[in-house]
Amino acid sequence: MIYYSPERGFFMNQLSWQQQYCQLRNTIIMEQYPHLNPAQKEAVLNTEGPCLVLAGAGSGKTTMLVNRIGHMIRFGSVYGSDDVPEGMTEKEYDQLKEWHEGNPEPNTPIPLAISRVLEYKSVDPGNVLAITFTNKAAREMKERVNQLLKGRYSRMWISTFHAACARMLRSDIHRLGYGSNFVIYDAQDQQVLIKECIKQLNLSDKKYNPRAVGGWIGKMKDSMISVKESKRQNEKDIYGRQLANIYELYEKKLFQNNALDFDDLILKTLQLFEEAPEVLRYYQERFQYVLVDEFQDTNKPQYLWVKALAKQHRNLCVVGDDDQSIYGWRGADIENILGFEKDFKDTTTIKLEQNYRSTETILKAANEVVANNRYRKLKKLFTKGMEGEKLKYCRCASEYAEADFVVQSMQDLHEKGQPYSDFAVLYRTHAQSRVLEEAMMKAGIPYRIYGGTRFYDRKEIKDILAYLKVIENPSDELSLKRILNTPRRGIGDKTVETLEVLASDLDMPLWRMLAETDQWRHRISSRAANSLAKFMTMVTPWVEQKATYAVTDLVEEIYATTGYLKQLQEDGSIEAQGRVENLMEFLSLTREFDQTAEEETLEDFLAGTTLEAAVDSLEEEDDTGALLMTLHSAKGLEFPVVFMPGMEENIFPSSMSLKEGNEEEERRLCYVGLTRAKQKLYLSNAVTRTLYGFTGYNEVSRFMKEIPTECMEELGDERSVSDSRQEAFRKKQQKQRWQRKEIKPMETFASPKHAGEDQSIKTGQKVSHPVFGSGTVVSKANELVTIAFPGGGLKKINLDYVKLTIED
Structure with missing residues (x-):
């Protein structure tokens, strides 16, 4: 409609009441979301067609998803359209305008009479499918949607993939x-x-x-x-x-x-x-709107399932962060999120980059690290919050000094009023926790293992300790019964019960009775009898000769002779791999004992571990202590203060991941760790670390080098961090009982040779290392050799990178 304006002196377009209604309706709808930022609002309001929401860490993803569901069920697709309710009159528009002008506060509840001209295209909750990855996430979403919609979601499917x-x-x-x-x-x-x-x-x-x-x-x-x-x-x-x-x-x-x-x-x-396309058509027609959370974690079958359901209406919204794709090892395919826009050409892509969790300094560090990945969607987290403190970094002398650094930092913060429950220690592998746990127990800091078991409570550790307890004290029938069929050797529970009854009848200790085969062989099956005989033949020499063994030698012999370690190595599962790592870390514990204890008896070793475990078990499982967990377990969580120890090459990134070409996933895992911190972030590494039973010198992690120097404050260096265990070892340099029994006599050579040029290194040879000096080769596996250095322990050396000189 054209009309003349005397005030302005020219003709103007006058908006019809229908156009004014559409503008007012858009304003009212927008006012329902004063708590959302512009990107979140865009994701909420964009309900039609394929939509990719790249939700960075701490960007309010769940809040956006819940509001998007609520928006669809209340307003449908009317926002931004020129659609007018059928039969609506100008009088109703005037009533809407009057109500709005009388309610200046945003997000004012809409009366039922007014809602008719605002919520007339609401989506039936039964037409919405929302998929999450865990039952916990599904429950949380249901609760929040229910709070928002006051129970109007009953027919909606909010579910995991498997449950749906x-x-x-x-x-x-x-x-x-x-x-x-x-x-x-x-x-x-x-x-x-x-x-x-x-x-x-x-x-x-x-x-x-x-x-x-x-x-x-x-x-x-x-x-x-x-x-x-x-x-x-x-x-x-x-x-x-x-x-x-x-x-x-x-x-x-x-x-x-x-x-x-x-x-x-x-x-x-x-x-x-x-095979039944009519079933697919039913669900395609029903689920007009499909939402998928944590899309970066989907595998191939899950993505095909989602695409099949969304094919008809194409209202598919996937939410995820490729920078947090850290589950490739269990089937997740990052290509699903990276290639989504190719599969759906008309995709609307929205980036949630405003972070509500971390300080500006933490975000800058995380952004710079993950930016080194080639295969990712470009985005950069920012915050309107404070700049915050610099990241604290300490390079320590050893893993023990590193644990002391973590503990001392916690105590300093605690003295300033920070509760221990604010602290989280995130590590790459479970095996790193042992030294940290010991340091925290000795310092009296309460802690919990999140999503895991304390070191001394882990089955494999209890099993090996049971072997050692029987060797030290064969009368320990509790430990003896634990190991009789560990690993499985055909001695079942019924056999053990029969033996217990027989021992009681004969009034003999179980071990003594087992040593007298004539007493029991006829009472059990021949298979079990043969297995028991082999068991006694294996264990009895250890019992009789325990004084001649260093604890490490004895444990290694138990691993090899029982087949316990081999069985786990052949298992191949992620769980078994973790158990192997823990057994290797147990060797670190025994080596430390062999190198530092005044009395190196098995009795003293067991007494020490029992005391450690006793302190461990006294800690209550409540929410007052610090949390220890792997980086994978930390995804989706946040903490005021985060410690990330082990920032070294071959630890993080792990050597296995690098061999398998997974550097980018390791870097994403680092990004996840950094972005768990809300206020303070402590990073550390060790010059030397004994892990899985081997002492090594690892370079500083490449991820540390990717953090801008202006974001970090370096706290001392390896010379300024004490290590009482190393000092204790130096006092014992002359004893040398840690050297392995299998070292063979040296072979002499006419002249020195470089091992890197001549791969004739053999076990028992004496070699010279440019840093560690003279040592004896303990074992060799391809390019990796293990060398015993007097006063320096065992080192694993890669011949591809270090030239060793074979000594005469």
């Missing part, structure tokens, strides 16, 4: 030949079934470890490789063919048992969509 698929399958899995009463096998059930398959195929469960086979089958399913395809891929590999045969029988038995494993929940749903 299980729900779909309950209704329609009969189309695949299963009963709707199918059972879901957990990891333990899966292991039992795999064992049955291995036994039925007459295979050795030592060569085909059930846990390792389960991991292999899981990888096949994550990669959507069928039994038929796995057989084709392994047709020229004998071992691989047998794995494929186990896979085939396993799938057959699952079907016979009317059972699915967790991987099947998604795979069978995809199969159902393919």
Whole structure:
């Protein structure tokens, strides 16, 4: 409509009441979100079409998601449109305008009479599917959506991937030949079934470890490789063919048992969509809006499932942060988030970069570190908060000095009023916790292990300690019963019960009775009897000759002779790998004892560990103490003060990750660690570190070098940090009992040679290192040699990087 304005002297366009209504409606809707920043509002209001929300650490992602769901259910897609409610009159617009002018406060509750012209295109909650990764996250989202919508979400699906698929399958899995009463096998059930398959195929469960086979089958399913395809891929590999045969029988038995494993929940749903397209169409029509949280953690089957559901309406919103993709080792595919815009050409990409957690200095450090990754979406976290303190950095003499630094820093902050519950120590591997735990226990600092078990409570540590206790005191029947069938050797609970009854009847200690085979051989099965005889043959010499062993030598012999370590190494699972690391760290503990204790007896060693464990167990599991956890466990959490020890090459980034070409995922893990800190961040590393039983000199982590120097304050150096354990060792240099028994006599050579040029290094040879001096080669594995240096302990040396001189 055109009209003449006398005041302005020219003709103007006059907005119709419908256009004014649309503007006012947009204003009122926008006023519902005064607590959101512009990027969050954009993500909330952009409800139609594919949308990628790159949500940086601490950027209010959950708040945005909950408000987006609430917005869809209240207002639908009307924001920014020129749509007017059918039958709406100018009078109703005037009423809306009057109400708004009389309610100047933003986010004023909208009366029912007014809501008719604002919420007329609300989305039915039953048309919304929101997917999270954990049950905890799903519960939290449900609670917050309920608070926002006052119970108006009852038909909405807020669920994990697995729960949503299980729900779909309950209704329609009969189309695949299963009963709707199918059972879901957990990891333990899966292991039992795999064992049955291995036994039925007459295979050795030592060569085909059930846990390792389960991991292999899981990888096949994550990669959507069928039994038929796995057989084709392994047709020229004998071992691989047998794995494929186990896979085939396993799938057959699952079907016979009317059972699915967790991987099947998604795979069978995809199969159902393919074989019964009408089922897929039903869910496509129902779920007009699909939201996926933590999208960077999805694997291939999960992404295909999401794309299938969103194909019809294409209102797919995925939320994630490629810089926090740290689960590639368990199947997550970062390409899902990096390639999303290629799969959906008309994607609206929104970046949540404003951080509400950390200080400006912490964010600058984190931004600079992760910017060194090539494969990522460009974004940069910022805050409107304070600049904050510089990151504190200390290079310590050893892991013990580093633990002392962490403890002393905690005590200093605590004296200034900071509660211990504000502190979190984040490390790369579980094995790093042992030294930290000991230092905190001795200092009286309460702590908890988050998502893990205290060092001395870990099964593998208790098992090895039980062996040592029996060797020291065969009358310790509690420990003896623990190790009789550890690792499994065919001595079952019933056999042990029979032996206990017999020992009681004969009024003999269990150990003494076991030594007299005639007393019990006829009372148990021949298999168990043979196993017991072998057990006694193995352990008795240790008992009789314990005084001749250094503790480290004895432990290494137990690892090798019992097969305990080998069994875990062959397992192949992530859990088993962690147990192996803990056993190697136990060797660090024994070496420290052998090198520093005044009396090097097994009795003294066990007394010391018992006291450590006793202090450990006295700590209450409450929320008053500091938290210790791995960096992977810390994702999604935040703490006022964070300590990150072990910032060294081969520790973080880990040597295994570097070998497997996973440097960028390690850097993302560092980014996750840095962004857990809200106020203060302490970084540290050690010049020398004994880990997994080996002492090494690691360079400063590449990630430390990527942090701008202006962000860090360096606290002293390796010379200024005391290390009482090293001093104790220096006093004992002349004893040399730590040297291993297997060192062979030296072989002489006519003239010195460089090992880097001549790979003829052999065990027992004497060599010279440019830094550590003279030492004796203890073992050699390809380019890695272990050398005993008098006064310096055992060092692992890589011949590719260091030239050793073979001495005459």
